[in-house]
Amino acid sequence: MKVSGLGEFGLIDLLAKMIADSGVDKLGPGRPLIGIGDDAAAWRCASSIQLATVDTMVQGVHFSTDTASCREIGWKSLAINLSDIAAMGGKPEYTLVALALPGDTDTADITALYEGMIEIAREYGVAIVGGNISAAREVSVTITVIGGNVNGEVLRRSTARPGDVIAVTGYLGSAGAGLEMLLKKLEFKPEIAGYLRNAFLHPVPRIAEGQFLVKKGVTTAIDVSDGLLSDLRHICEASRVSARVDADKLPMHEAVREAFPERAVELALSGGEDYELLFTGKRNIVQEVQKGLACPVTIIGEITGRIAGDIEVVDAAGKPVKTGRAGWAHF
Amino acid sequence: MKVSGLGEFGLIDLLAKMIADSGVDKLGPGRPLIGIGDDAAAWRCASSIQLATVDTMVQGVHFSTDTASCREIGWKSLAINLSDIAAMGGKPEYTLVALALPGDTDTADITALYEGMIEIAREYGVAIVGGNISAAREVSVTITVIGGNVNGEVLRRSTARPGDVIAVTGYLGSAGAGLEMLLKKLEFKPEIAGYLRNAFLHPVPRIAEGQFLVKKGVTTAIDVSDGLLSDLRHICEASRVSARVDADKLPMHEAVREAFPERAVELALSGGEDYELLFTGKRNIVQEVQKGLACPVTIIGEITGRIAGDIEVVDAAGKPVKTGRAGWAHF
Numbered sequence: 223m224k225v226s227g228l229g230e231f232g233l234i235d236l237l238a239k240m241i242a243d244s245g246v247d248k249l250g251p252g253r254p255l256i257g258i259g260d261d262a263a264a265w266r267c268a269s270s271i272q273l274a275t276v277d278t279m280v281q282g283v284h285f286s287t288d289t290a291s292c293r294e295i296g297w298k299s300l301a302i303n304l305s306d307i308a309a310m311g312g313k314p315e316y317t318l319v320a321l322a323l324p325g326d327t328d329t330a331d332i333t334a335l336y337e338g339m340i341e342i343a344r345e346y347g348v349a350i351v352g353g354n355i356s357a358a359r360e361v362s363v364t365i366t367v368i369g370g371n372v373n374g375e376v377l378r379r380s381t382a383r384p385g386d387v388i389a390v391t392g393y394l395g396s397a398g399a400g401l402e403m404l405l406k407k408l409e410f411k412p413e414i415a416g417y418l419r420n421a422f423l424h425p426v427p428r429i430a431e432g433q434f435l436v437k438k439g440v441t442t443a444i445d446v447s448d449g450l451l452s453d454l455r456h457i458c459e460a461s462r463v464s465a466r467v468d469a470d471k472l473p474m475h476e477a478v479r480e481a482f483p484e485r486a487v488e489l490a491l492s493g494g495e496d497y498e499l500l501f502t503g504k505r506n507i508v509q510e511v512q513k514g515l516a517c518p519v520t521i522i523g524e525i526t527g528r529i530a531g532d533i534e535v536v537d538a539a540g541k542p543v544k545t546g547r548a549g550w551a552h553f
Numbered sequence: 554m555k556v557s558g559l560g561e562f563g564l565i566d567l568l569a570k571m572i573a574d575s576g577v578d579k580l581g582p583g584r585p586l587i588g589i590g591d592d593a594a595a596w597r598c599a600s601s602i603q604l605a606t607v608d609t610m611v612q613g614v615h616f617s618t619d620t621a622s623c624r625e626i627g628w629k630s631l632a633i634n635l636s637d638i639a640a641m642g643g644k645p646e647y648t649l650v651a652l653a654l655p656g657d658t659d660t661a662d663i664t665a666l667y668e669g670m671i672e673i674a675r676e677y678g679v680a681i682v683g684g685n686i687s688a689a690r691e692v693s694v695t696i697t698v699i700g701g702n703v704n705g706e707v708l709r710r711s712t713a714r715p716g717d718v719i720a721v722t723g724y725l726g727s728a729g730a731g732l733e734m735l736l737k738k739l740e741f742k743p744e745i746a747g748y749l750r751n752a753f754l755h756p757v758p759r760i761a762e763g764q765f766l767v768k769k770g771v772t773t774a775i776d777v778s779d780g781l782l783s784d785l786r787h788i789c790e791a792s793r794v795s796a797r798v799d800a801d802k803l804p805m806h807e808a809v810r811e812a813f814p815e816r817a818v819e820l821a822l823s824g825g826e827d828y829e830l831l832f833t834g835k836r837n838i839v840q841e842v843q844k845g846l847a848c849p850v851t852i853i854g855e856i857t858g859r860i861a862g863d864i865e866v867v868d869a870a871g872k873p874v875k876t877g878r879a880g881w882a883h884f
Binding site: 223224225226227228230233234236237240241244245246247248249250251252254256257258260262263265267268269270272274275276277278279280282283284315316318319320322323324325326327328329330332333336337340343344347348349350351352353354355356357358359360362364366368370552553 | 571654
């Protein structure tokens with residue numbers, strides 16, 4: 223069977239099962255706390271927990287120099303990995319950069335890419351400590367980030383419980399709207415265009431927010447990379463629960479509502495790449511998080527039962543909303 | 554300027570300088586001990602030292618399914634990273650696998666690739682704890698390995714001193730000979746062909762040997778990936794020393810001498826991918842290493858002076874040997 227027939231998540235499930243069956247997910251001195259199937263891996267190192275994550279951006283798949291500067295691509299390629307550490311409630315500390323590129327690539331493009339990575343590394347106190355450069359026919363950037371946890375616990379995908387409310391930081395659909403604007407060369411007022419472009423190309427990892435969630439007793443989170451529905455499904459499958467999303471509660475920036483008045487809800491449900499934190503918890507805990515964080519924190523639904531991965535989206539009257547495609551998946 | 558004009562090592566130097574100038578090589582809680590420019594990065598975590606390395610194998614650049622099975626490619630893609638940890642004297646513990654591939658890839662090829670990785674992970678007690686799968690036009694495997702050190706010190710490239718002898722584990726040129734046999738479809742006796750194929754496709758990381766080097770007080774090592782001359786040059790540049798290699802001392806397996814009688818020395822000097830440990834140290838320390846290790850350990854030359862990166866290769870009479878190309882470099 224072709225990988226495209228199995229799909230990205232089918233392939234991950236298959237490989238994760240092979241690895242679990244072989245027992246090699248449980249080796250290492252610290253017996254991994256969290257292996258394949260979360261935002262990052264986690265294991266114990268002395269009295270602390272170490273986290274590690276890896277992500278690849280491929281030219282023509284994840285980015286295009288038609289719509290983004292190399293500096294922006296560099297920023298984003300590290301940002302999305304920092305976001306995975308944020309979604310564990312951790313602190314990113316060290317990064318390794320593996321670059322694959324054709325020999326006829328302009329050196330100035332590569333130094334610009336590194337300027338973007340250096341900018342965000344400095345902003346979040348992350349050391350660039352190593353990497354690898356290889357010849358290839360297409361450009362790709364694979365970044366590993368290693369981090370520690372701060373508050374002695376990690377945020378997982380597998381701990382959502384019926385009765386939890388579902389909440390999200392910031393706004394949804396902004397990055398998806400930005401991508402659509404760039405791909406279709408749509409024209410908007412400068413402040414709207416600027417916001418949308420920034421949302422797609424300059425995501426801000428919610429590192430302090432992830433740490434604050436742990437501090438307040440939240441245990442379940444993921445970052446919104448594939449799209450709200452897809453990422454909520456990851457939580458629901460890992461936790462073996464079902465969920466209800468209230469479409470009228472979805473936090474959408476006014477620039478998205480103005481630029482895409484008909485499609486704002488669809489972008490919020492399936493747009494992806496917002497790199498906001500999607501989390502669940504008891505209502506009183508989530509309300510404390512709302513009080514304590516400077517960014518918007520919106521309750522958008524509830525964990526409803528025990529049917530693993532079942533998600534319904536309803537309008538203000540409780541009627542089902544048609545959701546279209548579920549979010550980004552490779553293949 | 555094109556990357557091909559600058560060359561792999563020119564590009565690495567340029568990016569390492571950008572990173573050093575920006576100060577982001579010195580961030581992180583443990584202040585990195587070793588950043589860009591060694592086999593792996595190293596930093597302190599509580600009372601221990603952590604190591605991390607990343608390497609990419611690209612289809613058509615590093616491997617071809619014409620000459621290797623997917624299982625062999627999987628083995629080797631992890632082996633070369635374990636070798637980087639070995640070259641620091643460390644113990645590999647955790648690994649993350651980032652896979653990029655076209656949707657029309659056969660799923661059986663990917664599961665075979667993972668069988669190879671699982672096999673070597675189990676052999677060396679390394680946990681596969683995470684990864685990433687991405688669509689791409691060409692297949693590449695980028696592996697990160699995180700490890701610890703065992704004996705409180707790490708092997709560096711920068712500590713060679715004039716008067717040190719230069720030594721290497723195992724044999725040189727075997728992998729290069731194997732590659733040449735596979736590419737040119739040369740035919741040899743089965744036992745020779747089997748040895749050469751294995752040398753190229755099934756490299757054995759010298760993990761226990763690296764740890765033993767540290768224990769005996771060796772401080773300087775690298776693994777032979779690009780080729781003896783190229784990797785010795787990395788040591789000589791990092792240590793700001795010059796070196797003499799005695800061509801008649803190079804350890805070559807009889808299969809290589811028999812298959813390539815005219816070119817064995819050239820393959821040993823420049824073949825690459827043997828993943829043996831090349832190290833330097835005081836003669837009495839190296840002699841103790843020779844006594845203590847089961848594998849061959851051969852003294853092949855000497856660190857001669859303070860001209861950074863200058864290497865001469867001489868024959869038994871002390872006359873210069875023409876060396877041809879210096880080893881593998883991308884671009």
